[in-house]
Amino acid sequence: MFIADKILAVKGDTGSPTRRFLISWHGYGPEHNSWQPRKNLQPEMVNEFLNANDMYDHNWPGVRCPHCDQPCKSDHGLNLHLRKCLLKPEDEQKFKGTCAEAKVKENKLKESQKKEENAKH
Numbered sequence: 001m002f003i004a005d006k007i008l009a010v011k012g013d014t015g016s017p018t019r020r021f022l023i024s025w026h027g028y029g030p031e032h033n034s035w036q037p038r039k040n041l042q043p044e045m046v047n048e049f050l051n052a053n054d055m056y057d058h059n060w061p062g063v064r065c066p067h068c069d070q071p072c073k074s075d076h077g078l079n080l081h082l083r084k085c086l087l088k089p090e091d092e093q094k095f096k097g098t099c100a101e102a103k104v105k106e107n108k109l110k111e112s113q114k115k116e117e118n119a120k121h
Contacts, residue, residue, distance in 0.1 A: 002026075004041060007049040008033065014057050015071040021046065043068040043087065 005026040012019030020035040038046055047069060050056035062073045067087040072078040082088060 002028070004036075004045060007041070007045060010049070010055065011035070014060065015062055015073045015077075021049070038070055039084075039086070043070070 003026040004023050006024040007021045008024055009022040010019065011022075017037075020037060021041060022033055023036050023041070024030070025032050025034075047056065057071065060071050062071055063075060063078045064071050065078060065081055065085055065087075067082075067085050067089070070081060070085075072081050
């Protein structure tokens with residue numbers, strides 16, 4: 001298993017799908033350094049490297065992923081990225097059409113019936 005130790009360099013334009021980062025791997029020598037796409041790296045590591053080297057584009061004219069901060073050139077590019085963003089939170093559980101939903105409805109009905117009976121007395 002390879003663990004990224006440090007980003008050494010970057011090539012390619014901001015927001016470009018061909019942008020790559022030169023990675024030094026923990027426990028391996030310089031002969032094992034390799035160019036990796038942003039999606040293979042922790043966003044904090046990338047942003048830390050870009051900020052430390054004054055390469056972070058704070059005035060990026062496009063949009064950024066709200067989860068991993070990856071720059072995208074357009075809303076369409078962002079939508080494509082969001083489909084496979086590894087940091088996107090999972091959707092909330094959906095109970096529609098399940099036994100759990102039926103049980104919740106049944107319990108609410110019972111509670112409202114009890115309230116009506118108590119109001120009559």
